[in-house]
Amino acid sequence: MKTTSLKLSALASALILVGCGGSSTTDTAVTSTNSLSKISGTVPGTLIEAFCADGSYYKVKSTDNNTNEHPFEIEIPSTVSCSLVMTTNEDDEATKVITQIGVITSDANGTLFTASGDINLGNIPLAMDPSDINDANGDHVSDDILSIQVDGTLVVVELENPLDDDDDGLVNVYEDDDNDGIHNHDDDDDDGDNEIDIDNDPDDDGIDNDEDVDDNNDGYTDTPLPTTYTANAGRLLGSQCAQCHGTNGVSSTEWDSIAGEDELESEMFEDDEPIMSAQAHGYTSEEIMLIGNWLKTLKTND
């Protein structure tokens, strides 16, 4: 696959030039769908994120196969347009590199696209070292878009990008609005007024919470609240795991998510964290079974 690098500003003007390129699309803004397209390829060890126009969010880590080309597959809705961002060294603040992915079809190029079928992006030569990218403000987000040529029969490039308010191709989440060297995703104060941001878009994806199907970019469509209470002992006991493993078992830190865990007892006792086994020894087998049965009903994050 052919890849090219474009300056963000260059991409914006390229978009204008190809603006009449016939990429007419169906209106997909808020329709939820069960139909998914699989985007695959190979990368260095990488976190792949998809930000979609309805506010939904998907992520996957590439699989280490002991080569330099780790395969990945990420499923995104086939009728909602999405934008891909890839992060190498994602667990290391000092060396992480965040790259906005663009796509080039025969019709147009841009960073928001709708994939009506499965797409293989081939090997994506992501930078692994912050010194290898152009990054004027030092926020570890590349100032260049890495664009990939794709087959235009299954991919339609969208020219109106609700995830990109300044039309430079980079999604809002990874902009650095106040130019403080911390991109919006990690910055509690995007506008630099020294006050924690309070707005109706706390996940900074550009989709107002009223329209955002995933307000906090946790990868799940927000669950509607129940209309009645149903007692559940496993849920009550299991809620005590959330202080360390996240609400409903979905972690927001490096610690494991436990939603969907199907071998809870062995995981609890065999965990190499002594703080976990100390907790495990405070529970009876029956309690662990109740918690495990509840965790199995929860949606997983991967």
Add this chain to the structure above:
Amino acid sequence: MKFVGASSLFAVTPSMANDTTTPHIVVVGGGFSGATCAKYLKMWGGSSVNVTIIEANPTYVSPILSNLVLNGQKTTSDLSFTYGDLSSKYGIKMIHGIVNSVDKINQSLTLENGNSIKYDKLVLASGIDFIKVNDYDVTKVPHAWKAGEQTNLLKEQIDALVDGDTFTMTIPAAPYRCPPGPYERACVVADYLKNVKGFSNCKVNVLDANANITVEADTFGAKFAEYGVEYKPSTTVTAVDDNTRTLTYTENGESKTLTSTVLNVIPNQKAAPVVFTAGVNSGNWAPINPLSYESVMANGIYIIGDSQGTGQPKAGHIGNSEAKVCADAILRTLNGVALYASPKTNSACYSPTSTTEASWLTAVFKYDANEQKMVIANKAAGGSATSNYSKMFSWSGNLFSDTFA
């Protein structure tokens, strides 16, 4: 006359009729226990309950990790949380105000601004209050035991120290908020002065009202020795002079004084004022039934977090834990379901001991039906190590989001 007519018309509109059938749970206090309780009431009870939080401040500053503000590794804004997610995701109503009075007969609260609010169930989650030995200016002698301005004041005072100056802190008699916290602070400040500022002649004094280091004694004892912290157990503060920054205290029955460049007095503690206002205290704390956290002194009033009077520690993580038991118990009660008979709670804390190391402490609590109280099911501690330092943030990150997001 017009107003009377209008309000009586209003009272029979269908929306009002609906509102009166949906139980209203009012949570006073939006810290770790109050925010968690409100969130889980709505997450589990959904539209079958209306939940309101009454909280004085629009932003909550976490005391957890706040000792890292003192050594510059965090700022209070890093540790600040707002209530946007609780409102937008869970439909919790936020009212920023202070409760002046509680009318238990009519199940109504009156706020400082004169507004009143009816409740069906009332949850008091307002933390602690201080018992000062005499009246003194806490801007001159900060406690920094409620995070925010106080934390930054203490940080400024520490940053003004020069080599050869003295930092003195006093540790309250147990029970107090966050058992390892004072020892953690002494380590963080001593490490900061010695290893970050490079001051080899600063002195750190710790006067402890307790007979021994109350938790993780080996870990903190070893760190005190490493940093040269002067530790005086069984000392009782009897007077604080904010102008001269002089303490009067008794040690072995003898009255002594100590003057220090920075004086950080953490006073003895009791339940929050609203617990006394509601008349649900017995002595300094609020006695509750651990199956529900309902007061043993008043039906329909629940006390969680630092104000409750069980033997469980007073800290953010277990406040979050108690809140879930309480939320579930309230929902069971409203739905005519028996209380869960054997709830579990847990406590965990990572404590920084330097700019690179942390220790941890954890416990599981179970209900003892014979004693009708929470007892330890298992506990463990891990000593100070660099490997614990990053885990501290994996822990706190999920605790913060489980509470506020």
